[in-house]
Amino acid sequence: METTVARRPRLWLLLAVWAATRAFLLLSVFRVVVFPGPDVTSDVSVIYQGWYEVLRTGTFPLDDVTWQYPPAAALAVLSPALLPFLGYAQAFFVLACVADLAGLALLLYAGLRPGRRLAGAWVWTVGVPLLGPTVYARYDVMVTAVAIAALLAAARHPRVMGALAGFGAMLKVWPVLLLIGVRRRSSWTAAVVTAAVLAALFSLAMPGGFAFLTFQRDRGTEVESLGSLVFHVARHHGWDGQVLLNYGSVEFLGPYVGLVSTVALFLTGAAFGWLLLWRLAATRFGPCTAADAAFTAVLMFTVTSRVISPQYLVWLVGLAAVCLCHRGTRMRWPAGLVLAACLATVLEFPVWFAHVVASDLLGVTLLVLRNGLLVAATVTAAVQLWRATVPPGPGAPAPPQPERTGQTPVSS
Numbered sequence: 001m002e003t004t005v006a007r008r009p010r011l012w013l014l015l016a017v018w019a020a021t022r023a024f025l026l027l028s029v030f031r032v033v034v035f036p037g038p039d040v041t042s043d044v045s046v047i048y049q050g051w052y053e054v055l056r057t058g059t060f061p062l063d064d065v066t067w068q069y070p071p072a073a074a075l076a077v078l079s080p081a082l083l084p085f086l087g088y089a090q091a092f093f094v095l096a097c098v099a100d101l102a103g104l105a106l107l108l109y110a111g112l113r114p115g116r117r118l119a120g121a122w123v124w125t126v127g128v129p130l131l132g133p134t135v136y137a138r139y140d141v142m143v144t145a146v147a148i149a150a151l152l153a154a155a156r157h158p159r160v161m162g163a164l165a166g167f168g169a170m171l172k173v174w175p176v177l178l179l180i181g182v183r184r185r186s187s188w189t190a191a192v193v194t195a196a197v198l199a200a201l202f203s204l205a206m207p208g209g210f211a212f213l214t215f216q217r218d219r220g221t222e223v224e225s226l227g228s229l230v231f232h233v234a235r236h237h238g239w240d241g242q243v244l245l246n247y248g249s250v251e252f253l254g255p256y257v258g259l260v261s262t263v264a265l266f267l268t269g270a271a272f273g274w275l276l277l278w279r280l281a282a283t284r285f286g287p288c289t290a291a292d293a294a295f296t297a298v299l300m301f302t303v304t305s306r307v308i309s310p311q312y313l314v315w316l317v318g319l320a321a322v323c324l325c326h327r328g329t330r331m332r333w334p335a336g337l338v339l340a341a342c343l344a345t346v347l348e349f350p351v352w353f354a355h356v357v358a359s360d361l362l363g364v365t366l367l368v369l370r371n372g373l374l375v376a377a378t379v380t381a382a383v384q385l386w387r388a389t390v391p392p393g394p395g396a397p398a399p400p401q402p403e404r405t406g407q408t409p410v411s412s
Contacts, residue, residue, distance in 0.1 A: 010118060011108075014125055018104055021129035022097055028133035029093045037350025040137045045089040047248070048139075051077050052088060060208040066248035071202035071209030072170035076139040096136040100128060103145040103318060110152050110325045120325035123335055127317035130342035131310060132350065138311040143172045144318035147294075150178050151322045154187070154290045162190030170198045174298060174315060180275055181293025183285060220244075220251035220261070222307040223356055224348065226371050227260040228252060232359040243357055249307060250357060264306040271300035274382065282389035288326035289389060295319040295331055296381040299338075303378045308371070310349045313342050316377075330384035337377035344370035 027033040029041050047066065054061040055074050061067045080091035107121040128135050135141055150164035161182070168175025169191070179191055202209040221227045223243060231239060231252040241254020275297055282289075298319055302312050320335035348356050348366040355363030 011112075014108075014118065014121055018125045021125070022100060025129055025133055025136050026093060026097060029136045030090070035133050035350065037353055040132070040134045040350050041089060041093075044092050044137050048077055048092065049088045052080070055206075058206055060206055060211060062208045062211050068212045068247070070170045070173055070212065071206065072167065072198055073139070073172060074202075074206065074209075076142050076171065079142075092139075093136050096139070096141050099142040099145040100135070103141070103148050103321075106145070106148050106152055107321050107325060110322075115327065116325050117327055120321040120323070123321040123324050123339065124317060127321070127339050127342055128314065130339065130346060131313055131317075132346040134310045134346075134350065135314055138314075140172070140311040140314045143168055143175065144314050146171065147175045147178060147315070148318050148322055150175065151291050151294060151319070152325070154182060155287055158182070158184040158187040159190040162187035162192075163194045166191035166194030167198065170195055174301065177297040177301065178290075178294045180279065180297045181282075181285070181290040220246055220253040220257050220306075221264070222309070223250045223252060224310070224367060224370075225264070225306050225308045226303060226375070227264050227306055229364070229367060229371065230260055231257070232364045232367065235359045243359075249309065261306050264304055267304040268301060271297075271304050275300065278382075278386060278390070281386075283391060284389045286328055286388075288323060288329045291319065291322045291326065292329055292331050292381075292385050292388065295323050295334070296378070296385045299334070299374070299378040299381055303371075303374050308374075310345050313338070313345050317342065330388045331381060334377040334381040334384070337373050337380065341370050341373035341377065344373060 024033065028035045031039075031041070051061050051064070051067060054064075055078055060071070060074065079095050080086070080088050083091035083094060086094065103124055104121060107124050108118070110116055111118040111121050128141070146164055146168040150161050150168060153161040153164065162179070165175050165178045165187070168178070176191070179188060182188065199209070221231065223232075231241060231254075234256075235241075239255065241252055241257060243250060244253055245251075246253060275293075278293075295316070298315055302308060302316065305312075316338045320331060320338050323329045323331040324335055344366060348363065348370055352362060352366060356367060357363070
């Protein structure tokens with residue numbers, strides 16, 4: 001078993017890499033270093049700050065269809081008020097970096113425990129900067145830090161895990177998937193209670209918190225999604241649709257877009273059906289099952305979505321990092337594929353996003369590469385999760401092998 005002393009040189013190297021890469025990200029969002037491609041910080045300085053001014057009045061931006069988030073997202077948008085000595089955008093970037101640091105601290109704490117690994121902290125340290133400055137120009141890194149905390153609390157503090165998952169779901173919905181591999185009722189109860197309390201508080205204090213549910217009705221297919229590849233190719237064969245900024249993202253609009261969007265919804269439903277089937281069939285739950293299942297579920301819902309924005313990869317990096325804290329995880333290959341997809345993502349946005357919008361050879365190639373890596377990661381993760389948790393045939397399932405933590409595993 002590795003000792004803390006033996007890990008110390010690698011720990012200092014990890015911290016040095018984190019500090020260097022995050023300094024680069026901060027220099028990029030502060031525009032000291034000009035990152036190739038369009039300015040990714042405009043979402044903060046224009047859109048988020050506009051929402052901030054509305055939210056300060058005690059209401060949600062009900063007249064803005066680009067507001068497509070659960071009510072607790074208002075907390076992230078309002079958070080720069082914690083640093084009144086900075087401008088809005090500058091404060092937001094600093095807080096995004098703080099959330100990034102919090103994610104690292106949690107992964108280090110978990111990775112330095114007996115029987116755990118620092119591989120998770122390395123995945124976070126390397127994966128986040130691979131996405132470029134977009135990470136600090138969206139609030140997804142804040143949500144992901146909450147998700148990391150939730151999954152790391154699952155084994156020893158199930159109620160805390162549930163409360164954090166419920167809070168995360170009220171920030172950006174997807175953290176509800178963290179519960180897919182959790183068997184303790186206390187976690188589910190805590191999640192429901194937390195979400196219900198937050199929903200009630202926001203409904204009383206700021207009416208209109210759930211108007212976002214109707215704002216995505218007329219969305220098209222976003223140009224970076226898996227389904228968009230149909231139209232990228234079709235544009236070269238006479239398809240007469242358009243590429244427009246719609247609902248806050250660049251989307252395809254025109255003939256057959258509705259059909260492709262419907263297929264995407266069908267695939268999302270199929271993913272949910274597979275997860276339900278897995279949940280009913282799985283009997284071998286180990287210390288890493290909750291993290292592996294959450295990673296697989298979020299991969300499935302990301303790949304089948306009609307929108308795959310670059311910041312979505314932050315979610316996957318965070319969940320992959322939690323998986324790799326565990327020695328028994330089966331998600332090493334999917335995590336590696338996600339890291340490769342992050343590199344492809346920063347190339348398609350923002351570096352060569354103009355080529356993606358133009359549907360030229362470079363743009364389409366980058367999308368095929370990125371989305372292909374995500375599909376491969378999803379299929380691999382699903383296969384590995386099934387093999388690890390579902391017995392191969394009739395008979396009593398073999399008990400899971402506990403991690404070597406020096407403690408007796410807690411029963412579910």
